[in-house]
Amino acid sequence: MNINDVAQKSGVSKTTVSRVLNNEKYVSDEKREKVLSAIKELGYAPNWVARSLVTKKTNLIGVIVPEVDLSFYYSIISEMERIAFERGYKLFICNTLHRPEKEIEYLSLLKEMRVDGLILMHEEMSEQSIKEIKKWGITSLFLSGEILNSDIPSVLIDNYAASKAMTEYLIQLGHKKIQFIAGNESEHATLNSRLAGFLEAVQHSSEEITYKIAYGDYTMESGYEIMKKTLENKKYPTAVFAISDDLAVGAMNCLLDYGFQIPKDISVVGFDASKISIVCRPRLTTVEQPIELLAKTGIEKLIANIGSSIKEKKTYVPYQLLIRESCARFKGGEGLSNLERIRH
């Protein structure tokens, strides 16, 4: 069934049916009525595919995400969906699972589908993908991160400042042995900024701070493994700073499983303020990336950029230190003896 059937049934031309469908004026009430009732009677739904072919608009936004299964990502996606929906856009979510081939294939599908815009959330995107996007010329925006030297606008928090502030908070609590848990070792802007902020605070402190940096990926499992290795090396930090909440909760769980008390024995902080950070016990002290604001700003800027060509390069959204229950003041030798107690 198609527009012709509706036209025939209601005794008007398909042009008129199309006009009714698109809510144009200049259709007599009488014909409008007839068309509407024919549509209802036939259960007709216009063919989106055919319409997109001629209008060259899909009202679709492609979203490239490396791993939906991380709480930060699905929360932000859920929020973006809500906002985009209100604006008449739908999301097409592409879960690349960190695999470059999947990324390429999704990108080319997105191109074939003629989506109207792209939200990028994977900083470790392959060179090839970035080149593809540029060549394609699609309106795109990086959310909660950035790709340096890429001309792609981004909406994010100031990761350097946030990381520095959180580190200073730990130092101020008296911690002098800090374990920094990074995500992936590969070069990307967010990791670099957070690491730089951490180093800045640590190296320019009036105190003598020792630190270790460990790499993994962004999952809880990875946080768990990294922490486990650290403990097995018998080098006990007094505080752990992980650059994602999943990582931090993984580390925390490992600590808990080994019999440590948090924050009494060891303090732990994370990054993101994703759902897991408030669900875990003790509640995780973390840097808040304002998910709603990030999603809102990102979607709105992207939509504004579709069809326009002025685009600001970088938009900062405010971060916040969320002080919760996973940190305590380090009490010199006492804490140390606690650790010893547990080891043996």
Added chain:
Amino acid sequence: MNINDVAQKSGVSKTTVSRVLNNEKYVSDEKREKVLSAIKELGYAPNWVARSLVTKKTNLIGVIVPEVDLSFYYSIISEMERIAFERGYKLFICNTLHRPEKEIEYLSLLKEMRVDGLILMHEEMSEQSIKEIKKWGITSLFLSGEILNSDIPSVLIDNYAASKAMTEYLIQLGHKKIQFIAGNESEHATLNSRLAGFLEAVQHSSEEITYKIAYGDYTMESGYEIMKKTLENKKYPTAVFAISDDLAVGAMNCLLDYGFQIPKDISVVGFDASKISIVCRPRLTTVEQPIELLAKTGIEKLIANIGSSIKEKKTYVPYQLLIRESCARFKGGEGLSNLERIRH
């Protein structure tokens, strides 16, 4: 740029270009070469929209989910995406946020988009939506639940048996006061089966079991609130059986926040074996819905059903009781005094 540009550049007809694009044989190697290099040079991507218009296939599967933000859902979606992708299908995820209007709008978009099939995961779908789906005649499948009297095939675990088994496990541990936390109060098959299984075990036990049933939604917040109210009423159960892990973890967190020890003071069990159940501490004893198998079976059956008309109504997938750390044997008066101790 379109297929004509490619045809012109390579000096063949667009029919031939189309043949190359679709990997048909009966194209001379010479022309195939020319076309391929022209495509590469121009950076041409075929227009998916135009293709879909003529083939009437989109290779898209619509997924209706009430709340992506629940761990069970995003895990199963992630898994379905992986499997569908391998089979050449992509998912179009529709997050309805439990709102009937959104459900209706997404459904009609899906219909306009001419998706090839539908995965349903929302049992409390409105009558109107179900009617729409029937009228539309789209191949669909209900995953991890079912809609009674709807003719929609479903893939799920035997919720009745699973719930009964879990309840018997609690009874066997000596629990005689059990709090059952349901999700929504509205009638739907999964809740009914789980409740029926619970009641069957409780009412036909050789022991005298007392129980309470509380309703909320499926979120952690809801589990927390329900537990809080229970505690405030000073009616302490010795075990809590929640019908989702989120609900259970919410309840567990409340208990923890009130100073109870789990499982020493109170045992808690959940349902789903979603990620949160293994991340929380103590690890949650729960009924496993095998996410991978559910996703795999669901997607494969749906794809098989597209274009065929024989469909089995209901497919059971095996569940499993995952005994972890959140339950302990109830020790008569001692447990009771523990509770008293905490109250005052």
Added chain:
DNA sequence: CTGAAAGCGCTTACAG
């Protein structure tokens, strides 16, 4: 206010 005609970018018989 209304409709006939052209066209969006493909694929698919059909004929050769």
Added chain:
DNA sequence: CTGAAAGCGCTTACAG
């Protein structure tokens, strides 16, 4: 092996 033509289901000038 190859191509001209029709057609998928819409929208959009254009003319009235």
